[in-house]
Amino acid sequence: MAIADVKEYTHLTEDEVEQIGRELDGIRAEIEESRGAADAAYINRMIKVQRGLAAAGRVTLFASNRKPAWAAGTAMLGLAKILENMEIGHNVMHGQWDWMNDPEIHSSNWEWDTAQPAEQWKHSHNYIHHQFTNVLGYDNDIGYGILRMAREQKWHPYYLGQPVYNALLASLFQWGVALHDLDLERIRKGQKDPKVMKRQLRQIVRKGRNQILKDYVVYPALSGRNWKTTLTANATANLTRNLWAYVIIFCGHFPDGAMHFTEEEIEDETRAERYLRQILGAANFKGGPLLHILSGNLGFQIEHHLYPDLPSNRYAEISERVRALCDKYDIPYTTGPLYRQYGQALRTIIKLSVPNHWTSSNDPAPPERSDTADEPSRDRRRRSDEERPPRRVELGAWTRSRDERRHRDD
Amino acid sequence: MAAGTIPWERVRRAGSKLTTPLHPDDYLRLVNPLWTARELRGRVEKVVPETDDAATLVIRPGWGWHYEHRPGQYVGIGVQVDGRFQWRSYSVSSPPQRRGRTIAITVRAMPEGLLSTHLVSGLEPGTIVRLALPEGDFVLPDPPPERMLFLVGGSGVTPVMSMLRTLERRGALRAGGPDVVMHYSSPSAERMIFREELEALADRHDTFTLHQLHTDTDGMLELADPERGLDGLCPDWRDRELYACGPAPMLDAIEEHVEAHGDRDRLHLERFSLQLGGEGGEGGTISFRTSGKTIDVDGATTVLEAGEQAGVGMPFGCRMGICHTCTLTLVEGRVRDLRNGDEFGQPNEPVQTCVTAAVGDCVLDI
Numbered sequence: 096m097a098i099a100d101v102k103e104y105t106h107l108t109e110d111e112v113e114q115i116g117r118e119l120d121g122i123r124a125e126i127e128e129s130r131g132a133a134d135a136a137y138i139n140r141m142i143k144v145q146r147g148l149a150a151a152g153r154v155t156l157f158a159s160n161r162k163p164a165w166a167a168g169t170a171m172l173g174l175a176k177i178l179e180n181m182e183i184g185h186n187v188m189h190g191q192w193d194w195m196n197d198p199e200i201h202s203s204n205w206e207w208d209t210a211q212p213a214e215q216w217k218h219s220h221n222y223i224h225h226q227f228t229n230v231l232g233y234d235n236d237i238g239y240g241i242l243r244m245a246r247e248q249k250w251h252p253y254y255l256g257q258p259v260y261n262a263l264l265a266s267l268f269q270w271g272v273a274l275h276d277l278d279l280e281r282i283r284k285g286q287k288d289p290k291v292m293k294r295q296l297r298q299i300v301r302k303g304r305n306q307i308l309k310d311y312v313v314y315p316a317l318s319g320r321n322w323k324t325t326l327t328a329n330a331t332a333n334l335t336r337n338l339w340a341y342v343i344i345f346c347g348h349f350p351d352g353a354m355h356f357t358e359e360e361i362e363d364e365t366r367a368e369r370y371l372r373q374i375l376g377a378a379n380f381k382g383g384p385l386l387h388i389l390s391g392n393l394g395f396q397i398e399h400h401l402y403p404d405l406p407s408n409r410y411a412e413i414s415e416r417v418r419a420l421c422d423k424y425d426i427p428y429t430t431g432p433l434y435r436q437y438g439q440a441l442r443t444i445i446k447l448s449v450p451n452h453w454t455s456s457n458d459p460a461p462p463e464r465s466d467t468a469d470e471p472s473r474d475r476r477r478r479s480d481e482e483r484p485p486r487r488v489e490l491g492a493w494t495r496s497r498d499e500r501r502h503r504d505d
Numbered sequence: 506m507a508a509g510t511i512p513w514e515r516v517r518r519a520g521s522k523l524t525t526p527l528h529p530d531d532y533l534r535l536v537n538p539l540w541t542a543r544e545l546r547g548r549v550e551k552v553v554p555e556t557d558d559a560a561t562l563v564i565r566p567g568w569g570w571h572y573e574h575r576p577g578q579y580v581g582i583g584v585q586v587d588g589r590f591q592w593r594s595y596s597v598s599s600p601p602q603r604r605g606r607t608i609a610i611t612v613r614a615m616p617e618g619l620l621s622t623h624l625v626s627g628l629e630p631g632t633i634v635r636l637a638l639p640e641g642d643f644v645l646p647d648p649p650p651e652r653m654l655f656l657v658g659g660s661g662v663t664p665v666m667s668m669l670r671t672l673e674r675r676g677a678l679r680a681g682g683p684d685v686v687m688h689y690s691s692p693s694a695e696r697m698i699f700r701e702e703l704e705a706l707a708d709r710h711d712t713f714t715l716h717q718l719h720t721d722t723d724g725m726l727e728l729a730d731p732e733r734g735l736d737g738l739c740p741d742w743r744d745r746e747l748y749a750c751g752p753a754p755m756l757d758a759i760e761e762h763v764e765a766h767g768d769r770d771r772l773h774l775e776r777f778s779l780q781l782g783g784e785g786g787e788g789g790t791i792s793f794r795t796s797g798k799t800i801d802v803d804g805a806t807t808v809l810e811a812g813e814q815a816g817v818g819m820p821f822g823c824r825m826g827i828c829h830t831c832t833l834t835l836v837e838g839r840v841r842d843l844r845n846g847d848e849f850g851q852p853n854e855p856v857q858t859c860v861t862a863a864v865g866d867c868v869l870d871i
Contacts, residue, residue: 124845130588131587131588133588136588143535146527146532147535150532153523189828190829190857193829193832194588195588195589196591196592198544198855199531199543201832203829203833203834203855206526206527207526217829218822218830221823221827221828221829221830222822222823222828222830225823225827225828226822226823226827226828305522305526306525306526308525309522309523309525313522366825404827404828
């Protein structure tokens with residue numbers, strides 16, 4: 096079920112929604128106020144560790160003919176790529192560290208270690224996905240134009256191959272991401288401006304070429320006689336990063352409980368309603384600090400969607416406060432262990448590869464409010480015109496004749 | 506040095522094939538913080554106290570620095586305070602040296618100056634700071650003018666010190682060289698930065714005359730006074746190139762006096778403090794440097810809207826301060842964040858154009 100109105104879905108009054116908005120704004124202000132030297136030290140340390148791992152991995156792989164060196168080098172390089180993409184690149188490009196005023200760690204010029212040019216990522220992800228999160232027809236991250244991830248998306252025999260496309264997407268994830276901003280759906284429908292597409296493709300080719308050269312030509316060549324094993328090591332590191340990033344990202348919006356929205360929701364959406372849509376549209380997963388770092392703190396997907404530009408190392412503390420707020424207002428807060436969240440996403444992929452009536456929906460029941468649970472449920476059907484309060488019809492003084500105005504003034 | 510630079514540049518460019526999308530410098534700086542030319546950096550080698558509230562920072566710049574600043578120019582220095590880089594500009598007090606290894610800037614702690622206080626009393630030798638290349642038109646021409654008069658107040662002495670040291674180093678202060686008169690006002694002798702060095706300079710060279718004025722005991726310089734004013738101190742001041750640096754009221758008075766009684770074209774001023782435009786400072790003229798467009802706006806129009814009205818291809822995304830797609834570099838001026846009233850106005854500061862409005866005139870890099 097796609098939600099057309101978050102207020103109605105959560106049984107909240109307008110005042111309550113605004114109050115939630117104010118409380119969430121308050122959390123943001125507090126975190127902004129308290130950003131300081133410790134946070135700056137965190138990201139600098141993370142960058143140091145990541146670059147150290149990358150350098151150590153590359154050097155170790157010069158001896159990649161020895162099995163332990165191959166394993167250690169691959170592990171270090173894969174880890175470095177994961178840290179760079181998840182905890183550093185993604186978050187820096189969101190502007191989480193712009194407050195430091197350090198041009199070397201800044202969203203405007205960060206380029207990450209993956210095939211997609213940063214500029215295109217910032218458009219497809221920071222803008223399209225974060226602005227229109229889970230709104231059908233707007234957010235390209237609902238299936239990335241390849242998969243059918245919502246029951247509202249029309250079925251087509253093409254989707255029977257969905258489990259295969261999914262496996263391909265997982266293993267070639269960086270190239271899938273690289274093509275994301277091209278907007279495959281619009282290309283398919285012939286709506287894409289060919290000039291823009293050419294410009295984007297040229298940018299992707301330039302970046303992708305350097306990435307391929309580095310991992311599959313230059314470093315193998317530098318390894319001399321070990322070129323073959325270095326090449327397999329680099330490919331393995333890239334594959335590991337691809338699979339990991341894919342799993343984490345699929346846990347953000349595809350587990351059961353992460354809801355979709357129709358475009359009616361974003362019409363006249365207030366700031367507070369937008370906050371609610373982000374909470375309802377995202378799913379967290381649980382884990383220890385190391386898991387959260389390796390996943391770029393996207394296990395706090397809800398918090399990330401509420402505050403995409405607050406430093407990721409603060410999401411854990413923010414999540415406790417958001418959770419408490421959700422409990423207070425009986426707003427669903429989706430979370431669970433990583434394996435379960437991914438399992439649910441995978442189940443949806445498989446279920447939606449066939450027409451809707453073959454399968455049942457896993458959408459959770461709409462929330463009940465504990466303080467009103469015993470009251471008879473509110474009538475939620477669409478009201479008729481007679482039942483609605485009359486709309487105000489006055490248009491202003493200019494529509495009244497002079498006599499009428501004079502009469503009014505008396 | 507120049508011959509050695511080219512192959513080294515080439516090595517680094519070749520190295521970037523190994524480090525793409527990063528630069529080799531991004532890795533090398535983790536070995537030695539000065540081994541990067543991505544952002545100019547320097548290491549504080551020494552902090553030399555000059556007076557109770559002023560100190561000279563001797564800084565060793567890293568890769569990419571050119572030591573050939575012109576005497577009188579200032580440099581930008583960025584220091585991380587509470588995790589955030591704060592930038593200020595200070596005059597270089599050391600003379601330009603082609604083979605130099607360090608530069609010196611002299612800073613006076615201002616009562617409300619967050620950064621100047623930190624620089625004078627909180628900076629440990631070894632701290633890594635960011636630098637911006639020298640800038641400024643308040644410079645000593647080469648060859649120097651034959652007659653000069655320096656009018657200096659307080660910490661305005663620093664660019665002038667760089668000029669004087671340059672003159673001495675080039676041997677220009679010998680007999681027959683340019684004739685230099687300096688008038689230096691400061692609240693008291695103790696507060697006078699470089700007092701001893703200037704006195705020694707005056708002893709060594711007949712062509713350099715130093716007047717000191719301690720304003721706590723002797724009062725301010727009365728420019729128009731026939732005895733204690735310019736005519737009394739330096740009767741031929743109308744025939745000299747005038748260089749004035751110091752607090753804004755002093756510079757205003759000098760400018761007014763020279764306009765009325767002398768040749769304005771011969772007066773060179775260096776203003777330290779920002780001039781705030783108009784009452785409240787809301788709105789102003791926004792210039793877009795690369796596209797060459799300008800527009801007048803009020804204090805409620807965002808920089809993004811202003812750019813779009815002016816026909817600049819502004820980057821934008823959410824238009825509500827979330828996605829940071831619209832971030833641009835503010836070259837000059839101040840902007841205010843309309844959400845919370847925070848102001849941003851440090852040189853070359855990145856700002857979110859969709860939620861900020863101009864506070865006075867601004868220049869953006871697009």
